Amino acid sequence: MSDISSATKTEKQMFPCTICGKSFRAKSSLKSHMQLHSDKEPYKCNQCEKQFKKLDYLRKHLKVHSGERPYKCTHCERCFGSSSNLDRHLKTHGYEKPFKCTQCAKSFWLSSKLQQHMEVHADGNLIFQCSQCDKCFGR
Numbered sequence: 001m002s003d004i005s006s007a008t009k010t011e012k013q014m015f016p017c018t019i020c021g022k023s024f025r026a027k028s029s030l031k032s033h034m035q036l037h038s039d040k041e042p043y044k045c046n047q048c049e050k051q052f053k054k055l056d057y058l059r060k061h062l063k064v065h066s067g068e069r070p071y072k073c074t075h076c077e078r079c080f081g082s083s084s085n086l087d088r089h090l091k092t093h094g095y096e097k098p099f100k101c102t103q104c105a106k107s108f109w110l111s112s113k114l115q116q117h118m119e120v121h122a123d124g125n126l127i128f129q130c131s132q133c134d135k136c137f138g139r
Contacts, residue, residue: 014023015030019037024030032054041051043058047065052058060082063069069079071086075093080086087097087109097107099114103121108114 014025015027016023017030017033017037019034022033024033035053038053041053043052043055045051045058045061045065047062050061052061063081069081071080071083073079073086073089073093075090078089080089097109099109099111100107101114101117101121103118106117108117
């Protein structure tokens with residue numbers, strides 16, 4: 001009896017999205033993901049008319065108004081409001097992310113981020129790559 005209960009505790013419970021099929025290891029992650037399928041945009045910018053589905057999106061947007069640019073290029077001292085804009089800029093210096101996933105088109109600056117990413121390929125998760133932007137999505 002104890003063997004069965006310990007085996008159950010070690011199994012990873014997945015929480016699948018009923019709309020797109022993407023699975024999550026935490027129920028809270030599924031709940032956050034479900035906001036993307038909703039038409040509701042409850043987070044409103046108090047400085048312009050924009051509205052957002054997720055609080056994180058609003059927080060990122062607010063940097064536009066505050067002028068905050070925490071991502072600094074180490075080669076030319078330019079600063080950016082998002083890490084994705086810095087990544088795009090670094091290509092102008094001839095830099096590419098050196099740690100590339102062997103199963104999809106994603107690449108990373110740090111090997112630890114690649115290792116973390118590889119979890120989406122574990123346990124038979126299917127990966128779908130967008131033909132327009134090369135982003136990958138798990139199921």
